[in-house]
Amino acid sequence: MSITIALSKGRIFDETLPLLAAAGIVPAENPEHSRKLIIGTNRADVGVVIVRASDVPTYVQYGAADIGIAGKDVLIEHGGAGLYQPLDLNIARCRMCVAAPVGFDYAAAVKRGARLRIATKYLLTAREHFAAKGVHVDLIKLYGSMELAPLVGLADAIVDLVSSGNTLKANNLVEVEQIMPISSRLIVNQAALKVKHDILQPIIEAFKSAIK
Numbered sequence: 001m002s003i004t005i006a007l008s009k010g011r012i013f014d015e016t017l018p019l020l021a022a023a024g025i026v027p028a029e030n031p032e033h034s035r036k037l038i039i040g041t042n043r044a045d046v047g048v049v050i051v052r053a054s055d056v057p058t059y060v061q062y063g064a065a066d067i068g069i070a071g072k073d074v075l076i077e078h079g080g081a082g083l084y085q086p087l088d089l090n091i092a093r094c095r096m097c098v099a100a101p102v103g104f105d106y107a108a109a110v111k112r113g114a115r116l117r118i119a120t121k122y123l124l125t126a127r128e129h130f131a132a133k134g135v136h137v138d139l140i141k142l143y144g145s146m147e148l149a150p151l152v153g154l155a156d157a158i159v160d161l162v163s164s165g166n167t168l169k170a171n172n173l174v175e176v177e178q179i180m181p182i183s184s185r186l187i188v189n190q191a192a193l194k195v196k197h198d199i200l201q202p203i204i205e206a207f208k209s210a211i212k
């Protein structure tokens with residue numbers, strides 16, 4: 001029996017390495033330096049697949065991967081069907097925010113009940129946030145570089161992840177509302193958790209001890 005772990009490259013992969021090491025798992029390659037999508041590890045019974053961050057829940061949901069690591073942002077948009085989420089790993093931390101151009105009085109626009117155009121990749125998160133606040137919005141779906149939208153008149157504001165704040169600053173935008181803190185979680189295929197319990201449970205336990 002063997003298991004497959006779905007990871008995305010970049011911050012999640014880098015910050016997952018110490019957790020994997022705690023479980024005795026060392027990937028054979030770093031996806032930053034290789035185009036390979038299937039990566040072996042020091043353990044014959046553990047493999048890694050490299051997928052887009054937003055695709056990690058889908059691979060795990062359908063059992064193409066047994067476990068994965070995905071941001072809360074991605075999990076909210078996916079919906080979480082078929083996924084067991086035993087651990088907040090507290091890695092790849094950032095925040096989901098509303099941001100607008102410097103000089104745009106967001107609070108005043110909300111107060112007078114203006115209808116706002118919001119560009120975002122995170123439609124569900126944005127819809128829920130503005131509905132809860134009673135703000136009228138037209139959501140425009142984008143797939144990246146959301147910061148551009150208010151600069152060229154496509155939107156009044158954006159909903160996006162902010163980490164250092166450098167991207168907002170470089171584009172003359174400011175955070176006007178924080179929606180929620182974001183971190184990455186371990187997700188497990190519910191069927192695999194039963195069938196592959198003997199391999200998965202020690203890994204989950206090792207992760208649990210490592211994040212304490």
Ligand code: PRP
Pocket residue numbers: 143144145146160161162163164165166167168
């Ligand atoms: C994220 C996010 C912002 C940026 C924020 O994009 O969408 O653009 O990081 O980080 P900062 O506050 O440290 O500048 P990412 O680089 O993950 O790429 P994406 O546009 O594909 O999501």
